[in-house]
Amino acid sequence: MTDPLLQQTLKGVFRLAAPEIALVGTACVVFLFGCLYNRRWLWFVVSLLGVVLAGVLAGTIKTQMPPIPSAAPLIPDAAAQFVRWVALVGAFVLVFVSWAEVDRTNAAEYYACLLTAAAGVSLVGRANDLITLFLALELLSIPTYILLYLPARTKLNQEAAAKYFLLSVMSSAVMLFGFSYLYGLTGSVNLTVIADALTKAHAEALNPMALVAAVMVIAAMAFRVTAVPFHFYAPDVYEGAPAGVVAQLAFFPKVAGFVALARVFGLLGADGRHLPFDTNTQVPLLLWIIAVMTMCLGNVLALLQDNVRRMLAYSSVAHGGYMLMGVVVASSLPDAKAPPDVGGIDAVLVYLVAYGMMTVGSFAVILFLSTPERPVESIDDLAGLSQSHPISAGAMAVFMFSLIGLPLTAGFAGKLLLFVGAIDAPTDSPAMRDLYRWLAVFAAVNAAVGAYYYLRVVGVMFLRTPIRPPVRSRAVPTFLAAVALAGGTLFFGVYPEPIARAARKAAPVPSAPAKATTDAR
């Protein structure tokens, strides 16, 4: 501990996590005084201020890469910045969205949990060792358990909360099991060290223990991104849990899951050309199978749903499958002959943003229209919405079109990048051959099938007459959030370049292919 560089590395950690500290600090204040003052608007404003403070800190504090990355628990690279802004903006929007379902008895706890979860997501983006990563993921999970219980009034609510808690704990256990193997193999908890060590080891011979660890990590992250067969909780929880919490649950864990997966597998590292788990290890093939199963099963089951929340749950499963496509493609980088157009992870990041806008937006509309007397449950509850709530119906239509992936919506931009990546991927690696192309074909067929159930919602809203029109809701912030998200979906559909550029910066595509450099040597 005498090395000054090491000391500097460890001391710099607090600077790197200042916005997250601000979020958690605000949450603590809110928890503490929540039992004294029960005012919804007060905690609403305080939480917003907390997020804004975190944003200001994130924007003003200059950070630099720690001198010894192999000892740093947090690293502030471009990907970390991207995830932090996604988490902060997401938290800001979700505070607005959840206005409709918090009441004066639980406002403080609700908002404080939300802020803590956002801090967790943000930390996942910058975690550089297994312990920080685990802590960050738990910082996201534990407030979610509380959130699920907080407004729980009915048996269905409580059942959903219990299911999520049990299964989530189980997946955490699997993750720790995998992490312990990684530590045992490499003798380090630092992700940079682990990735380097495994890359070197796998260049000579495959290490079965490392693969077991990889499968464990995949299983744990698959739970968070609702991949088959770890998705079972999603329909039940989405149906039973409060809509505002579901909006968070559909978005934050997906961001955390994909980013953590990419971090552990070295896909978000400095050099995408040398991966610890390249195609020879069969791990990309396993991910390929999971991606195909996930998108197919999600879509097929979504077709059958009459409950709009269950439909969105399966849709979220299917979109998880689409995004896994990007992770599969990213594993092909070591085999690339020429610098590809899309690296894979950059497409996933763009898609995460698009997915967040459209999914959170859909749940915001449902939440806005639901009242205890007249909840929006089945798709038929939305009938004739274009007449009773034209703006909500318009926003919902935008989200549905974006989920389909129609041009001029953000969903299209995301899908386009994922498809371009899959079609561009090399077709001559012995383990994968032209499987990337097939992945694109599967995704295309699934996207076509998916159009059916999304269009059904649009058709019901615009072509049917209202059966029992929703009563006029007064949750203005929720409404504002839905409209803003619809605007964002359209804006980034028409002009996706800012997000695409940020994502490309976060997950740069190596300019020279790995094969060419080896040949040159």
Added chain:
Amino acid sequence: MSDPIGLALAIPALPLAAALLAWLAAGNKALKNYAHLPLVAACATAAVLAFLLLNTVLDGSAPNYVSKPVTWFAAGHLKVNFTITVDALSTVMLGMITFIATMIAVFSGGYMKGDKGFPRFFAVMSLFVFSMCGLVLANNFLLLVAFWEGVGLCSYLLVGYYYEKPSAADAARKAFLVTRLGDTGFLLGIFMLWKLGGWNTDLTALFEHIAQHPPGEGQLTLACLLLFCGAVGKSAQFPLYVWLPDAMEGPTPVSALIHAATMVTAGVYLLARCAPLFAKAPAAQITVAWIGGITALLAAFIALAQTDLKRILAYSTVSQLGFMFMALGTSGAIDPTFAVAAAMFHLFTHAFFKALLFLAAGSVMHAMGNVIDVRRFSGLRKVMPVTHLTFLCGAAALAGFPLLSGFWSKDLVLESLTEASESPSKYSAGYFALFLVACTTAFLTAFYTFRAYFLTFWGPEKVPEEAGHHAHESPSSMTMPLLVLAVGAVFVGGTLEPFTHWFSDFLSSTPSLDAARKAAEAAPLAHHLNWTLVGVSTALALAGIGAAFALYRNGGAEKAPLGLDPVFALSRDKLYVDELYHAVLVKPAEVLAFLARVFDGFLDALSRLVAAVPRFLGAWVRPIQTGLVQFYALSMALGLAVFLSFVVFRITR
């Protein structure tokens, strides 16, 4: 305010803001009747800005200004940049569009007063001006197509403005579908050019790439002809001209702005912009010229015996657009800058006098209680003195009366045709035939224009009962634009071109035209007054006017010259083209539609079967979603076990 790109961006932005304001005004009862003010203000300001822009380009420090590229989408080498370009060609168009639009906006403020869709009308009009300005500025095929479709959409909305009227709704649909037919070719052409031009969508880069890597002439000709398809649809050329006369169902200011002065000239503009491509495809050029010639003659012939004042003007528009295409079609054989300047100059003067004629016709219609059939009224000279005078100016300009605008620009078109017929091009005989066609058309134009004039304003005073007892001159908000446009129709041609060559010199500073000249390798043409041509066209115009005077000065719309009754009957029935289309295209299409329906039934059954597969699969896997948390946990554990054994099996194999 000297930044040309900023100015250029402000010009379309102003009408866009006006569209928003008009749309907002629709919701407010008090503001509803002032919805025209944003458009008037926006167009007037835009016209001033366009004039400043013209000045900036004119001072000659740079031939063009291209904006910094805005990347719309980039993924590796798949990169789409948007730029706008400010050069002589686009500023001339901008100036013309905004000036005419200002006049028409003022006019329609009076014309549409009291209409229940007042704000809707002005919102869409503003949107149209926005799209048209964007179309002219776009330096990228994707952006061009977006605005191209935008003006088409606005045209559709405005033709069908009186949507309660079935004929208006039909006309709107017809206009949309017929132009879509052309657009299909247009899009194919763009895709082809995209491929030929090294995957560039940026016009400048694309032209450069094609100049450096010339593709085969056959391919380039095909691409040019496909582009021309779009122009044929939008500019109502043979065989797709049938939508334009029907489009007269829209309000008259719309006919003046969209279907006479601006949108229909977009095809001409497109070809002028793409001159570097056409210069290298002589076969495409002569096709363009012939289509233009056929259209000009055909439409002029049909206009001879029509009795609907607006339809006469519509056919005349089609015919005059044909003139412009004839001029454009010579640009391979002669100096492209000369040919394009001739076409653009005719476009420019035509915009003035045709907008004037339409607005004057609108003024007549306004006074006559929406009656527009020339058999129902006559002798309006005394009743509507201002309208009469201005209509006369416009008609004389259109007929090519010596020294008026139309005379000079038509002269330039004729000159480009004679020059082409004397050029070494292998199609010179064809150009000579086209010259004769143009002369015939010029005579017919003078005849039908003055027929309409005499029938409306001469003869015994007759007013239809719809007009009531108070047939009177229109209010000053309508006559003022008429007077301004009349001054333009009389003088704009004479001042800009014949002696100073100001217009063609300015236009030839456009970089793309320069490139076209280099590509065509034709000798530059000196501008001179061809006195023989001047004599011929004067004689034709005067003969046409004289014939119309002899026949129609006392009314009698159905009258035909001695022995020409069957010919006029043919003209009255529009050469049966619509009927022919109905028999040849619509009837077989109906039969096809029936067959298709039968086939569709079969396919539908098939697709239901296919669609049932995912549902069946879903129903089959659904039972695994039991709701039991033990089962979920078990399946997670099993999944993990299966994945582990999969990986272990694969690597130990």
